[in-house]
Amino acid sequence: xxxxxxxxxxxxxxxxxxxxxxxxxxxxxxxxxxxxxxERLCRQVGWDTDGRGRNVVSLHFNDPLMGTRQLRIQAGxxxxxxxxxxxxxxxxxxxxxxxxxPACLLARNASLLAGAWQASVSxxxxxxxxxxxxxxxxxxxxxxxxxxxxxxxxxxNALDTRMAAxxxx
Numbered sequence: 001x002x003x004x005x006x007x008x009x010x011x012x013x014x015x016x017x018x019x020x021x022x023x024x025x026x027x028x029x030x031x032x033x034x035x036x037x038x039e040r041l042c043r044q045v046g047w048d049t050d051g052r053g054r055n056v057v058s059l060h061f062n063d064p065l066m067g068t069r070q071l072r073i074q075a076g077x078x079x080x081x082x083x084x085x086x087x088x089x090x091x092x093x094x095x096x097x098x099x100x101x102p103a104c105l106l107a108r109n110a111s112l113l114a115g116a117w118q119a120s121v122s123x124x125x126x127x128x129x130x131x132x133x134x135x136x137x138x139x140x141x142x143x144x145x146x147x148x149x150x151x152x153x154x155x156x157n158a159l160d161t162r163m164a165a166x167x168x169x
Contacts, residue, residue: 088160108159
């Protein structure tokens, strides 16, 4: 890039960093990473974190079907976005996935207020189901954070309850 483009890009990044830091109540020039923002939101709603990696926070919740259900939050280093994910307890051989399940998950995605079901196939042919939601962290307050987490947890439990009733768990 040219000098002007580099200068303008640097100015915009600096201005955005200052605005985000100001919204987070931090001195300009220092942005809290996304994982720190998630930990702060957890403290505000009274939740303990059960695991912490560089950009990942894990929360464990009691689940009537699974015992413990993990909510994994992968946050961007710059504190802009976080991906909240909850896995289903169901892991099926690709051959055992009922024909109507993909259509049911797509239909469910259309009606969910938060999150979307994804399916992935491992190299061994196992299909796993994960509910994910991408949240913008700027402006996310503790009430909205708690709502998102609880919504994802309830939806994962609902799918697993249906899977168990169908004999797939």
